[in-house]
Amino acid sequence: xxxxxxxxxxxxxxxxxxxxxxxxxxxxxxxxxxxxxxxxxxxxxxxxxxxxxxxxxxxxxxxxxxxxxxxxxxxxxxxxxxxxxxxxxxxxxxxxxxxxxxxxxxxxxxxxxxxxxxxxxx
Numbered sequence: 001x002x003x004x005x006x007x008x009x010x011x012x013x014x015x016x017x018x019x020x021x022x023x024x025x026x027x028x029x030x031x032x033x034x035x036x037x038x039x040x041x042x043x044x045x046x047x048x049x050x051x052x053x054x055x056x057x058x059x060x061x062x063x064x065x066x067x068x069x070x071x072x073x074x075x076x077x078x079x080x081x082x083x084x085x086x087x088x089x090x091x092x093x094x095x096x097x098x099x100x101x102x103x104x105x106x107x108x109x110x111x112x113x114x115x116x117x118x119x120x121x122x
Contacts, residue, residue, distance in 0.1 A: 008063040011112035015104040075105035
């Protein structure tokens with residue numbers, strides 16, 4: 001496996017580790033601003049688990065693809081899919097999770113590209 005792929009897998013792995021941390025921080029920030037959310041049942045918790053699994057699988061795919069255009073398109077498709085999935089029932093959470101999943105993926109793409117570029121210049 002090439003050095004660039006290893007760097008990409010590590011960067012996207014870190015993004016996957018940051019997803020639950022950012023989710024927890026976002027929940028605490030929301031409760032500090034608006035108070036405890038209204039109970040909506042277990043469906044939202046299962047939806048967040050599904051989004052997390054899709055986020056992990058998409059980031060693995062993004063890390064293994066070499067085309068930058070395809071990586072960016074996949075990250076945007078992930079954010080759009082999360083938005084379409086959550087907006088009807090949970091609009092604020094939909095915006096949060098779409099921004100989080102798309103943002104973390106795009107940051108991981110950028111960081112892995114910069115690190116690969118730095119390692120090639122040595």
